[in-house]
Amino acid sequence: MSPADALAMLDRQIAENGQTVTLQHDGVSYPLRAFVRGYSPREIGNGIQQGDSKVVLSPTELAAAGFPADEAPERLDTLVISGRVRNVEYATPVELGDAVVRYDLLVRG
Known part of the structure; x- marks a missing residue:
């Protein structure tokens, strides 16, 4: 699968x-769509706590929201999910070949 195919599949x-969330980065809010899910009990541990959530962001959604192309989501950004402000603890780019095809975030709060 090519990076373009993987990104197109994620975007669809x-x-x-997905659901609408707002990423707050460097004092600017970026509304976009993302996957949000809780962690299962067997995933708890190794830095993951009960109540944490995994959020998957698409580079396409970030670009469409006006997020700076030369930056990436990072620790201490915030996400507003269903009206609740949550802190980004980890923001991991997932690459296929040399292209970032998604960002996996661990959010808390």
């Missing part, structure tokens, strides 16, 4: 099944 899934 987020459009169909």
Whole structure:
């Protein structure tokens, strides 16, 4: 699968099944769609706590929201999810080849 194919597949899934969140980065708010899910009990540990959530962001959604192209989500950014402000603890880019095809975030709060 090419990076473009993987990104297109993610974008379709987020459009169909994602939810609207607001990423706050460097004092600027970026509304976009993302996957948000809780961690299962067996995933708790190794830095993951009960109540944490995994958020998947698409580079396409970030660009469409006006997020700076030369930056990435990072620790201490915040996400507003269903009206609740949550802190980004980890922001991990996932690459396929040399292209970032998604960002996996661990959010808390």
